[in-house]
Amino acid sequence: MTVKDMDRDAIRHGKITEKPLRERPKVPSWALKLTMAVTGIIFGGFVLIHMIGNLKIFLPAHDGEPAINVYGEFLRTVGEPLVPREGVLWIFRIVLLTALILHVYGAFALTGRAHKSRGKFRRTNLMGGLSSFATRTMLVSGLVLLFFIAFHILDLTLGVQPAASAVFEHGEVYANMVASFSRWPVAIFYIAAMMVLFVHLSHGLFTAVSDLGITGHRTRAVLLFISYLVPAAVMVGNISIPLAIALGWIH
Known part of the structure; x- marks a missing residue:
């Protein structure tokens, strides 16, 4: 029997509806997932390079000028x-801002579609462990990172108080940090x-491997290893800087 009923319980009990569960979106989900995968890889590469540059704070000064200031x-x-001057830097900033907007839009759009499709039928603890968490x-972790990005820019790029210290001075990277x-x-x-x-990044890169259609067993194994190695390196490298300064090892 065909009924005009959008109730998932009705479908579950054998009743049929010819209506789609939702309207066809203007941007297909596969395109959003692909966009998030590509932008996620861009962010992964950026934070890795950014971390390597920041580690110059540990290097000795050049003619009295801190190495990180030279950088x-x-x-x-x-x-x-x-x-x-700063032309290339602004190109990078525009690319990163565009990637961020697309990434955030894709995250909310896909989350909304997933909740609408599942309704009250939720799947929980299918994987378990860190992946499930x-x-x-x-x-949530994405929103935390979005707040962190805003704070980080106000703190060490723009020097806006109270995010930044009272002695912030443009161009004095070492002293500001x-x-x-x-x-x-x-x-x-x-550190948190x-x-x-x-x-967030390890799971994002892990998911991007599948979203990009990479199916080769060896290739997937290597890329999945990298998806944990890169975020781990970024975490350890970036944590070492505020920790060393807070403990007085760098002053």
């Missing part, structure tokens, strides 16, 4: 005179954010 000036002048908390991470609440927040980043 910061390089980022602002790269491409000159072909492009204006990461899957359930991806949206020391002043900021000498505040224990800020150092603890950064890096732990959240590990969970």
Whole structure:
């Protein structure tokens, strides 16, 4: 018997409906998943390179100038005179901002579609362990990281108080980092954010391997190993900086 009933319970008990469970979206889910996979890989590459650059705080000074200050000036002048000062830096910023907007939109869109499709029929604890925890908390961890990104920009890029220290000075990367991470609440927040980043990024890269259609057994094994190795390296490297400053090893 055919009924005009959108109730999932009715379908479950043998009644049939010819109506779709939801309207066809303008952007298909596979396109959103592909977008999130690509933007996630962009973020993974960025945080890895960003971490490597930040580790220059441990290097000795060049002619009295901290190595990380030299690196910061390089980022602002790269491409000159072909492009204006900070031109390449702004290109990177625009690409990252665009990727962030697409990533956030895809996350909320896919989450909303999943909840609408399942209704009250929820699947829980199918995988167990860290993977299950990461899957359930991806949206929450993403929101935490979004707040962290905003705080990080206000703190060490724009120097806006109270996120930034009272002695913030543009261009003085070394001094700004020391002043900021000498505040224990800020150092603890950064360390906690890096732990959240590990969970979010490792699961995101793990999922991206499947969303990109990579099916080869050996290739998947290598990429899945990298999906945990890169976030772990980023977490350890980034945590070492605020920890060393807060403990007074760098001053």
